[in-house]
Amino acid sequence: MSTTAESPLPTFDRGRAVTKSLLGWGVVAGPFYLVIGLAQALFVPGFDLSQHALSLLLLGPLGWIQAANLVLSGIMVLAAATGFARLLPAPRRTWAAVLLGLYGASLFAAALFPPDPMRGFPVGAAGATTASMSGLLHLAAGAIGFVSLAVAAVVIGAWFRHEGRRGLAVASWIAAAVIVLGFMGGAALSATSAGVGMLWLAVVTGWAWLAAASLAAYRMAPRPDC
Template identity: 40%
Template sequence: MTTTRHPAASVTSHPAASVASYPADRVGGTRAMLGALAVAGPLWAAVSLTQAATRDGFDLTRHPLSLLSTGALGWLQITNFVLAGILLLIGATGLRRTITSRWAPRLVRISGAGMLAAGVLVMDPADGYPIGTPAGMPATMSWHSIGHMAAGSVTFIALIAACYVLARHFRAAGAGGTAVAGAIAGTALLAGDTWAMTGSPAGSATLAVGAITAMCFLTAAALHTRR
């Protein structure tokens, strides 16, 4: 006896299947992961800027946000970095389940790991902060300060690349506005980081603006994907 195969049975599913095709519990888990990615940037920015505005002796035009991890209240910024890193790692899995791009989730995951490492590896006090620290940069850096710089570089490079890769993904998907936002966010972080690395005036502020812009673009990307 021969059997007739229904035409639909020959259709192969897309490697990045829509969330709607998952079981209900998996859909809920994926939406929660994308929610974690959406929260990461605004939470990190709000906690960082609140501390920058209220810490005695901290000047955003001179001091990077990472320097908030030093001093008596440094644990707040350490926790902020670690939590943001964990949220990015979780969110990367949500992206992997829902978009066709292979590299965007990987880059978000790398930036999350870098953020987490940057939180654990604390900068040395520098340039008058915390209050009582000599002006200027320290003559030598501790191993954890060197590790922080390396982790920060990895985070920024991966985050810049993630913005551009996501911009390309959304452009191909017909989401022009989100694609433009991604390109702007990646460029903002690239320009802010470059300006800061040259030692130009207010470099810490431009870097902060770029990092916050890129992190918050991930919020827009997550919300767009979550819909």
């Protein structure tokens, strides 16, 4: 008769697996949005990355693709928001969920309310002399989204610091500042190439931060097979 005690089989925690899966969408969202947007930029006539923000693609002949890009990216952000809400302790979980949720919702609103034509795009369209209601709502959606994402970076950065991840905390706070300043500069100088560049900086920084923070949180989340 064997006297060796059998090792217990590892258990699988479905809740932990769901949390990790939700955080994984935060890693995917940014690259997905940028790849789809840049692919359109290469083929849409008259679109110039140095002159136009990706949101203007909503007005082009393939505007439905950019609208779908915004909506699908927004869904991924909402999934990531839920993942952070499941992982972070109270009250940070509530703030993270609400702020990232607002950012995801702002992407839906941006798709619903296209911007006004600008700087010769779409081809043949006259530039708007006064902002339309749709253009104003698009700008408001962007303002709410970028500010919400920046504050989320501050909140989640504070959690990283509490968990001893000081590098991630500092990077999150720097990203928050770049996002806000980039958007403000881009909005103020929207008629110039410098303004477009600042807006690009805000967009890329925001998506890069979300991907890095989601990946770090994914790795910090408890494993489901234990």
